[in-house]
Amino acid sequence: MINKNIQRRPIKWGKVLSYAVLIIFAIIYAGPLLMLVNTSLKTLPDFMKSATSIVTSFNFDNFVEAWNRANFPRYLTNTIIYTVSATLVYIVTAIFLAFPVSRGYIKGAKFILLMFVVALFLPPALIPQFQLMLRLGLYNNPIGYILLFTINPIGFTILVNYIKTIPIELDEAAAMDGCGYFRYVTQILFPLIRPAVATTAVLHAIGIWNELILPTIYLTNQDYYPITRGMIVFQGVYGSNWPTLAAAVLIMTAPMLLIFLLMQRYIISGLTQGAVKG
Amino acid sequence: MNAYHFGGGKSRWVPYAFLLPGLLLYVIIALGPSIATTFFSFTNATGIQGAPIDWVGLDNFREFLFMGQASQDNLAALGRTLIFSLFVTTIQFGLGLLIAVLVNQKLKGTNFFRTLYFMPVILGAVIQGLIWSLFLYPLGGPMQSILDIFGLSSEFFGGPPSEAFAWVIVVQIWANMGTTMIIFLAGLQTIPSEIYEAAEIDGASKWQVFRNVTWPLMTPSVNTNLLLNIIGSLQAWQLFLVLLGYRNGTQVLGYLIYAVGFGQTSGSVTSSFRQGYAAAASIVLFFLVLVLGMTTQYFLNRREKRILG
Numbered sequence: 001m002i003n004k005n006i007q008r009r010p011i012k013w014g015k016v017l018s019y020a021v022l023i024i025f026a027i028i029y030a031g032p033l034l035m036l037v038n039t040s041l042k043t044l045p046d047f048m049k050s051a052t053s054i055v056t057s058f059n060f061d062n063f064v065e066a067w068n069r070a071n072f073p074r075y076l077t078n079t080i081i082y083t084v085s086a087t088l089v090y091i092v093t094a095i096f097l098a099f100p101v102s103r104g105y106i107k108g109a110k111f112i113l114l115m116f117v118v119a120l121f122l123p124p125a126l127i128p129q130f131q132l133m134l135r136l137g138l139y140n141n142p143i144g145y146i147l148l149f150t151i152n153p154i155g156f157t158i159l160v161n162y163i164k165t166i167p168i169e170l171d172e173a174a175a176m177d178g179c180g181y182f183r184y185v186t187q188i189l190f191p192l193i194r195p196a197v198a199t200t201a202v203l204h205a206i207g208i209w210n211e212l213i214l215p216t217i218y219l220t221n222q223d224y225y226p227i228t229r230g231m232i233v234f235q236g237v238y239g240s241n242w243p244t245l246a247a248a249v250l251i252m253t254a255p256m257l258l259i260f261l262l263m264q265r266y267i268i269s270g271l272t273q274g275a276v277k278g
Numbered sequence: 279m280n281a282y283h284f285g286g287g288k289s290r291w292v293p294y295a296f297l298l299p300g301l302l303l304y305v306i307i308a309l310g311p312s313i314a315t316t317f318f319s320f321t322n323a324t325g326i327q328g329a330p331i332d333w334v335g336l337d338n339f340r341e342f343l344f345m346g347q348a349s350q351d352n353l354a355a356l357g358r359t360l361i362f363s364l365f366v367t368t369i370q371f372g373l374g375l376l377i378a379v380l381v382n383q384k385l386k387g388t389n390f391f392r393t394l395y396f397m398p399v400i401l402g403a404v405i406q407g408l409i410w411s412l413f414l415y416p417l418g419g420p421m422q423s424i425l426d427i428f429g430l431s432s433e434f435f436g437g438p439p440s441e442a443f444a445w446v447i448v449v450q451i452w453a454n455m456g457t458t459m460i461i462f463l464a465g466l467q468t469i470p471s472e473i474y475e476a477a478e479i480d481g482a483s484k485w486q487v488f489r490n491v492t493w494p495l496m497t498p499s500v501n502t503n504l505l506l507n508i509i510g511s512l513q514a515w516q517l518f519l520v521l522l523g524y525r526n527g528t529q530v531l532g533y534l535i536y537a538v539g540f541g542q543t544s545g546s547v548t549s550s551f552r553q554g555y556a557a558a559a560s561i562v563l564f565f566l567v568l569v570l571g572m573t574t575q576y577f578l579n580r581r582e583k584r585i586l587g
Contacts, residue, residue, distance in 0.1 A: 014484065018380050022391050025377060028452065029394050032413040035420050039412060051418045093300030100293040104280040112301065115309060123564040124513075127318050127539055127557040128311035134327055151308045168280065175283035181292045184284065210402025212516055217540050228404045232520070235408065242412055249408045253401060260400045264393065267400065271457060272464035 036253075040246035047243050062247035070238075070248050074223065075230030082142070082226055083208045086149035091201050093150065095193075098159035099185055103168065113160065119153040130217060140220045148218070149208045155200035158273055162196030163189070199270035202263045209256065227252050315564075318557035325540065325551030338558030352534065352559070356566070359512060359530040362447060363570075366511040370451045371503055374458025379488070381459070382466045392463070396456035406453045407520030411435065414445065439527030446517055446528070453517070454510070458503050465499025466492070494585045501578045508574055512567050531563045 039047060040062050041055045066072060100106045101113055129148070130139075138144025166189065174184050190197070215229040225233070231252060238245045260267065282290065319338055323331045343349055377395060381388040398406055414421045414434040425431055435442045469492065477487045493500075515532035522528050524537050539556030 015385065018383060018385060021376070022380055022387075026391060026394055029398070031420060032409045032452075035413050036409055051415050052420050052423050093303060096293075096296040097300035097304075100297055105282050105293050106297065107279065109279070116304070119308060119312065121568070122309075122312040123315040124560050125308055125311035125315065126535070126560065127323070127553045128314035129307065130325065130539075131318070131323060131553065132306070132311060134325070139327075147303070147307060150303045153304075153308070172283050175285075179284075181284040181289070182296070185296075206400050206402075210400075210404065212402070212404050212519065213536065217536075228402065231404050231408065242415065245408070246412060249405060249412075253405050256400055256402070256405070257397070260397060261393075264396075268396070268460055272461055 036246050036249060039242050040250050042243045044241055044243050051242075059243075062243045063251065066234075066244050066248035066251060069244075070234045071222070071230060072227075072248070072251060075225055075227040076251075078142075078224060079209060079226040079228070082146055082149070083205050086146045086208055087201050087205045089146070089150045090152060090155070090204055091197060094152070094156050094159055094200070095190065095197070096185065098156055099163055099189060102160040102163035103171070113157075116153040116156050126217075133218065139218060140224070142219075142224055145214070145218050145224070148214055149204075149211075152200070152204050152207075155204055155270075158200050158270060159193070159196055161273070162193050166192050195266070195269075198263065199266040199273075202259065202266050203270045206256070206259070206267070315557050315560060318554055319561045321554040321557075322552075323554040323557070325553050331554075334554065338555045339562070341555065342558050342562060351529075355529045355531050355534045356562070358443070358528070359532070359563070359566070362443075362450075362514075362530055363508060363511040365447050366450050366454075366514075367504070367507040369447075370455050370458050370507055370511075373451065374455050374503065375462055377455070378459045378462035378466060379492070382463060392459070395459055398453045399456040401453075403453075403516035403520050406449060407517055410445075410449045410452070411521065435521050439525065442522055442525070443528050446521055449521065450511070450514060450517055458507065461499050461503050461506070462496065465496040465502075469495045497582055497585060501582070504578065505571060505574060509567055509571055512563070512570065531559065531566070535559045535563065 035052075038055055039051075041058050041060070043059050043061075046053070046055075097112070101109045103109075106112075133139050133144050133148075136144070138147065170188070170192075171184065174188055179188065210228060211226070212228045212232070215224075215226050216232075219225060219229065222233070231248065234248055235245060238248070282293075284292065320333060320335060321331045322334050322337075323329075341349065342352055377391075381392050381395075401409075413419060414432075416422060416432075416434055416436060421434070422431065432441060432445075434445050437445075473491055473495070474487065477491055482490070513532055515530050515536070518528065518530060518533050519536075524533065529537070535556050538559060539551065539553045541551045
């Protein structure tokens with residue numbers, strides 16, 4: 001054992017090869033992002049001269065310009081309103097549905113669960129959904145747009161499964177102490193299922209934040225555009241001015257990256273739910 | 279049904295009252311429309327408010343599959359959807375598996391690599407697409423500089439349709455490989471380390487361990503990933519919208535349905551709000567997904583039985 005440090009350790013080729021592959025992929029994954037940051041700090045003439053040269057002096061004008069010119073505050077506010085309100089409505093309604101279904105406190109609980117599971121095996125709802133919104137007068141209407149995001153079958157099943165892990169005796173004990181249904185769900189159950197709620201809410205919110213198709217279909221008024229749709233418009237106008245466009249993309253990316261780094265655990269647990277149980 | 283503890287009589291209706299909003303939203307916004315797609319596929323519905331809707335039987339399907347140039351284009355889009363799915367599924371599955379095995383080792387920095395590879399997943403198609411439009415900037419962008427080293431060149435998304443299409447496949451895999459990796463990782467982590475230790479004592483090589491221990495034991499995550507990749511890639515088209523627009527020779531079925539149904543087009547292809555026709559097209563895509571998904575499921579089940587039994 002004493003000789004351990006003196007003996008030359010053999011090179012572990014497996015390890016070297018592993019790192020080689022991981023680093024190559026790191027370049028493929030980080031490269032496009034670094035290019036984005038690099039470009040956003042350049043002036044347009046600099047970019048035209050050489051697209052790949054590395055910035056030496058930081059120029060933040062692009063961010064100011066993107067923010068002011070692109071109607072960004074408006075798009076960003078819209079996206080935040082849509083994301084927060086739809087996620088809130090979704091979470092509250094889903095919990096009140098998931099709890100009695102998970103517990104079997106209602107007639108037809110199994111049927112309701114089945115209704116959510118089959119959703120994954122049905123045709124897309126796109127066309128009839130549009131016909132419905134059109135006839136309800138909810139086309140090009142922020143309320144109608146928000147309503148489209150108040151459902152999520154996968155999140156629902158995550159909640160149902162998680163509630164099953166909370167012992168049913170707790171319901172009995174609380175009821176015995178005179179706790180009512182509403183108070184039980186909101187003040188006793190809710191804190192206990194917070195991890196599942198976090199997972200469901202984050203996944204749902206990310207989906208709304210990134211949605212591009214539905215705003216393209218349902219929102220024709222520019223004042224209602226979320227940031228995704230706004231970016232496409234912005235690209236149309238600033239398509240050749242990559243420094244400003246890159247700054248705009250970064251402004252849009254930053255909140256998502258922050259949420260990702262803070263909530264990574266919940267996002268990953270949501271995506272792998274049931275994936276390995278078979 | 280379980281015994282209900284929160285009171286009888288009128289208060290027995292409380293859980294029903296509170297679940298109603300969630301149930302109604304789901305039935306009205308998702309389940310109902312989903313089922314109604316079949317109905318609309320037999321009509322001439324349009325996206326024009328107040329226009330009458332007539333029953334046209336199988337006309338939409340006939341037109342979609344068997345009538346002249348348009349159906350040639352549709353079948354070409356269908357073929358392209360299959361090609362896209364084939365490439366995306368196999369490459370994403372293979373890379374995801376390789377990377378998952380690599381970052382599952384006891385190495386320094388694996389957390390960093392995992393986070394980095396997974397990150398694009400949460401960025402969404404708009405950001406993913408714009409990031410790659412810049413990376414593939416044709417006038418001396420980074421990828422062009424890399425290709426220059428090898429004496430190659432590409433016009434990327436502005437090139438011939440097949441070339442542009444291939445680059446979309448690259449971006450699609452870059453964007454979603456992280457999910458495949460994470461699911462494989464979760465599968466790898468369910469394998470107890472004692473099994474590896476036992477195999478090591480028996481003197482098995484790394485490849486033998488993977489082939490005979492790891493691979494069979496990660497069957498559930500293999501199944502999940504294969505199905506998710508097939509179904510996901512058949513339905514994916516958002517990156518086409520961001521990167522190429524509705525361009526002849528590159529459309530996949532999902533994009534075609536959207537273009538026909540909602541008239542959002544750019545370039546040379548014109549379309550109207552033919553929603554009955556679009557519904558028929560989405561039924562075709564739905565059957566494609568169903569048949570391929572169920573066939574895959576069938577073979578995966580057989581394989582699983584063979585391994586376990």
